[in-house]
Amino acid sequence: MRHTPHFLLSDVTEVKRVVRENPWATLVSHTAKGIVASHYPVVLEDGPADEISVVSHVGRPDEVAHELGSREVLLIVQGPHGYISPSWYPEGDLVPTWNHVTAHLWGTPEILSAEENYAVLEALVDLFEQRMPRPRSLRMDEDQSRRIARGTVGLRLRVTRFDARAKLSQNKPADVVTRIVDELETDQPYANAALAGEMRRFHGSGSTAVGPGGGSGGAR
Incomplete structure (x- = not known):
C-alpha cells in the first residue's frame, strides 16, 4: 500500500480487531505458475497480545493452486470503506477521496490435519450461527x-509481518470530519x-493506534 x-x-x-470484525479475506499467493487469489472466511485465534494467528480453510484443489505451505502468502483483510464526496468539504475543495481500513498480513x-481442519470448520459455523x-x-x-469437510484443507497463518492503514480523514479539520460522519449516517x-x-x-476516542512509527509492523 502507499506509504502514508x-x-x-x-x-x-x-x-486484530479489524480481522475479527471483518472475517471475509483474500488469500494471495505468488506461485510457480503465477499469482493466485482466493476468498475465504478467517477466524482469529486466541493467543499472546503481540501475535496474530488466523485459521481458515480452502476448498480442494485450491491448496494445490496456492502451493500452500511451501511459500509466504499475503492475506488481505478489508474493513469498512467508502467514497467521500468533496461536497462534504468546504466550498472550493473539489477533490474526493476514499476512506478505508485495510490490513495486509504475511x-x-x-x-492442518484432517481433525484440526474439522475443528476449525466447526468453530467457524458456531461463530457465525450464534x-x-x-x-x-x-x-x-x-x-x-x-x-463434506473432506473436500476442504485447513490452514493456520501465523503472521510474521503486517502493513495496515486506517484512512479516516485524519488530515481534515475536526468540523469537516464531523460533517463527513454526519453525511455517512444519512x-x-x-x-x-x-x-x-x-x-x-477513531476520532472520538483520541486513539493513538494510527500514526507514524511502525505501521509496517510485525508479529512474532
Whole structure:
C-alpha cells in the first residue's frame, strides 16, 4: 500500500480487531505458475497480545493452486470503506477521496490435519450461527459434516509481518470530519454507517493506534 505515515495502523490489538470484525479475506499467493487469489472466511485465534494467528480453510484443489505451505502468502483483510464526496468539504475543495481500513498480513501457512481442519470448520459455523435465532451446528449431523469437510484443507497463518492503514480523514479539520460522519449516517447517496462508526471510534476516542512509527509492523 502507499506509504502514508499519518494513516498507518501500527497497533497489533487494532489490527486484530479489524480481522475479527471483518472475517471475509483474500488469500494471495505468488506461485510457480503465477499469482493466485482466493476468498475465504478467517477466524482469529486466541493467543499472546503481540501475535496474530488466523485459521481458515480452502476448498480442494485450491491448496494445490496456492502451493500452500511451501511459500509466504499475503492475506488481505478489508474493513469498512467508502467514497467521500468533496461536497462534504468546504466550498472550493473539489477533490474526493476514499476512506478505508485495510490490513495486509504475511506468513507461510501451516497445513492442518484432517481433525484440526474439522475443528476449525466447526468453530467457524458456531461463530457465525450464534447470532441466529435457531443456530445450526455441524454436530447436528456429524457424519455428513465430516464427509463434506473432506473436500476442504485447513490452514493456520501465523503472521510474521503486517502493513495496515486506517484512512479516516485524519488530515481534515475536526468540523469537516464531523460533517463527513454526519453525511455517512444519512440515507443519501454514499451513506455508509459502518464507515461512519469506524470514524467515530477513531476520532472520538483520541486513539493513538494510527500514526507514524511502525505501521509496517510485525508479529512474532
